[in-house]
Amino acid sequence: MATLIAPINHLPHEDAEALRKAFEGWGTDEKTVITILGHRNSNQIQQIRRAYEEIYQEDLIKRLESELKGDFEKAVYRWILEPAERDAVLANVALKSGKNYNVIVEISTVLSPEELFNVRRAYIKRYKHSLEEDVAAHTSGPLRQLLVGLVTAYRHVGDEINAKLAQTEAEILHEAVKEKKGSHEEAIRILTTRSKTQLIATFNRYREAHGTSITKLLDEKSDDFQKALYTTIRTFNDHVKYYEKVVRDSIKKLGTDEDALTRVIVSRAQHDLKVISDVYYKRNSVLLEHVVAKETSGDYKKFLLTLLGKED
Amino acid sequence: MATLIAPINHLPHEDAEALRKAFEGWGTDEKTVITILGHRNSNQIQQIRRAYEEIYQEDLIKRLESELKGDFEKAVYRWILEPAERDAVLANVALKSGKNYNVIVEISTVLSPEELFNVRRAYIKRYKHSLEEDVAAHTSGPLRQLLVGLVTAYRHVGDEINAKLAQTEAEILHEAVKEKKGSHEEAIRILTTRSKTQLIATFNRYREAHGTSITKLLDEKSDDFQKALYTTIRTFNDHVKYYEKVVRDSIKKLGTDEDALTRVIVSRAQHDLKVISDVYYKRNSVLLEHVVAKETSGDYKKFLLTLLGKED
Numbered sequence: 001m002a003t004l005i006a007p008i009n010h011l012p013h014e015d016a017e018a019l020r021k022a023f024e025g026w027g028t029d030e031k032t033v034i035t036i037l038g039h040r041n042s043n044q045i046q047q048i049r050r051a052y053e054e055i056y057q058e059d060l061i062k063r064l065e066s067e068l069k070g071d072f073e074k075a076v077y078r079w080i081l082e083p084a085e086r087d088a089v090l091a092n093v094a095l096k097s098g099k100n101y102n103v104i105v106e107i108s109t110v111l112s113p114e115e116l117f118n119v120r121r122a123y124i125k126r127y128k129h130s131l132e133e134d135v136a137a138h139t140s141g142p143l144r145q146l147l148v149g150l151v152t153a154y155r156h157v158g159d160e161i162n163a164k165l166a167q168t169e170a171e172i173l174h175e176a177v178k179e180k181k182g183s184h185e186e187a188i189r190i191l192t193t194r195s196k197t198q199l200i201a202t203f204n205r206y207r208e209a210h211g212t213s214i215t216k217l218l219d220e221k222s223d224d225f226q227k228a229l230y231t232t233i234r235t236f237n238d239h240v241k242y243y244e245k246v247v248r249d250s251i252k253k254l255g256t257d258e259d260a261l262t263r264v265i266v267s268r269a270q271h272d273l274k275v276i277s278d279v280y281y282k283r284n285s286v287l288l289e290h291v292v293a294k295e296t297s298g299d300y301k302k303f304l305l306t307l308l309g310k311e312d
Numbered sequence: 313m314a315t316l317i318a319p320i321n322h323l324p325h326e327d328a329e330a331l332r333k334a335f336e337g338w339g340t341d342e343k344t345v346i347t348i349l350g351h352r353n354s355n356q357i358q359q360i361r362r363a364y365e366e367i368y369q370e371d372l373i374k375r376l377e378s379e380l381k382g383d384f385e386k387a388v389y390r391w392i393l394e395p396a397e398r399d400a401v402l403a404n405v406a407l408k409s410g411k412n413y414n415v416i417v418e419i420s421t422v423l424s425p426e427e428l429f430n431v432r433r434a435y436i437k438r439y440k441h442s443l444e445e446d447v448a449a450h451t452s453g454p455l456r457q458l459l460v461g462l463v464t465a466y467r468h469v470g471d472e473i474n475a476k477l478a479q480t481e482a483e484i485l486h487e488a489v490k491e492k493k494g495s496h497e498e499a500i501r502i503l504t505t506r507s508k509t510q511l512i513a514t515f516n517r518y519r520e521a522h523g524t525s526i527t528k529l530l531d532e533k534s535d536d537f538q539k540a541l542y543t544t545i546r547t548f549n550d551h552v553k554y555y556e557k558v559v560r561d562s563i564k565k566l567g568t569d570e571d572a573l574t575r576v577i578v579s580r581a582q583h584d585l586k587v588i589s590d591v592y593y594k595r596n597s598v599l600l601e602h603v604v605a606k607e608t609s610g611d612y613k614k615f616l617l618t619l620l621g622k623e624d
Contacts, residue, residue, distance in 0.1 A: 128470060136501045144497075152465065
């Protein structure tokens with residue numbers, strides 16, 4: 001369930017004109033920007049982008065970049081891109097800004113195979129490099145094998161489960177994870193090629209056979225490869241729980257991790273942020289919107305709360 | 313340049329009716345089958361398949377399978393599939409029938425990135441497995457890394473060349489190929505992620521620096537990995553020359569390799585078989601159609617010659 005509150009009908013040209021008016025004069029009318037863009041789904045926003053370009057011969061995104069600033073600008077920018085463009089940008093930033101390989105894993109495992117392919121297309125269009133090219137250039141060894149395998153996968157989508165395969169491959173994963181040795185070649189093959197349904201059957205089979213979840217054996221605080229392996233299994237198993245943890249960690253830190261918080265909110269507002277928020281409440285006994293209101297400020301705060309469906 | 317001779321206008325329903333008539337009565341009228349299907353391009357054939365299904369509620373492919381036999385049936389079957397379907401079948405057969413990894417390399421390197429992606433889509437639709445899943449299950453070690461990387465690539469298409477990168481990566485390839493040691497990890501990264509234009513620049517740079525083509529250092533008769541590496545570089549460099557060699561080898565053998573001969577003819581008849589055939593003549597001083605006529609027989613021969621644009 002989404003948290004985004006968007007009208008069924010909207011008038012893209014009127015929205016474009018209202019935004020233009022908000023940019024004119026002394027300073028920007030941020031309230032209008034939030035009211036409009038925080039209440040439109042991604043299709044509607046693309047219509048507004050086109051209408052704005054048509055009327056004013058100006059790129060709405062560029063204009064917003066010059067009007068807004070800081071975390072608010074970043075959040076608006078990420079929000080109004082098409083989903084595939086946004087993920088391409090998030091992946092590129094993650095690669096350039098160091099080692100947030102979790103973002104690469106999220107994109108590869110949470111999206112559908114077609115959506116993931118659209119991200120690769122958007123990435124090439126934007127950067128004139130392929131996504132796997134940049135991932136490979138930033139990594140090496142088993143981490144590279146895993147991440148390149150994840151981003152380039154085009155998995156079968158279906159309900160078929162091969163129970164025997166699940167059993168065999170649960171044991172292969174067990175050996176690879178338990179012994180923490182070798183190149184993990186087979187574990188990587190399994191995680192980067194099997195369908196999501198089959199993988200979940202394998203993880204369940206693992207739990208039955210070993211009485212514990214496979215991620216329990218992985219040390220997420222260890223090296224980048226182990227961390228990526230851990231995230232891969234978690235996001236396949238239950239990406240809602242995973243995102244709840246990302247949000248929790250982003251707030252728990254001394255100084256909020258705005259990038260992570262923004263990423264989860266803009267990526268999931270139109271999909272399952274309500275469910276993530278419910279899981280958050282269950283685990284932390286505090287409403288996500290209260291924490292966000294407490295830890296952020298200004299227009300950034302107002303914008304996030306709007307996407308969370310909770311305006312002041 | 314193609315060798316296929318197809319009319320600009322054709323009437324799919326009339327073709328379907330003529331084929332039906334060819335199937336009826338005692339035995340099949342193979343001549344009609346060849347005259348029609350050997351003179352239609354792949355779009356036209358798909359229209360005929362639809363028209364046939366519409367009129368007779370019967371799958372044309374299934375009917376042909378029951379009417380024809382041997383190498384002729386195989387060739388017609390491969391020819392009338394959509395190109396992406398055909399390549400999916402060729403890849404699957406290559407994997408199942410043992411070790412013809414060259415077919416996997418061809419598909420991955422000769423097709424455009426969008427065409428390759430369509431093959432992956434067709435593969436999943438047909439086999440309920442992903443192409444990379446099956447490639448990975450049949451291979452291991454560096455061969456797996458190379459082949460999985462090739463089939464899953466979605467490369468940037470463009471004219472940009474980074475000359476400095478070409479120089480660095482020519483040396484990386486040199487080390488990997490010359491020393492024949494290590495996992496070839498970097499050579500695989502280069503070959504599976506760089507754009508075709510960039511790779512050709514790298515191979516040219518190699519030739520300038522070392523006075524010889526990089527493939528000269530590779531032993532195509534050595535292990536499967538070296539062979540696949542060799543084919544990858546050859547097909548990127550000049551797939552026409554490569555196909556000429558495949559055709560030459562298919563005929564040179566004691567007992568023609570019909571599968572290889574059919575594969576090249578049905579895959580390239582609509583594209584560049586004329587060029588391949590010219591290169592063949594230049595190298596062997598004999599016309600390809602004469603050799604095909606000499607080495608094959610019956611309806612199979614007639615069909616191949618029709619696709620070569622040379623009927624009796």
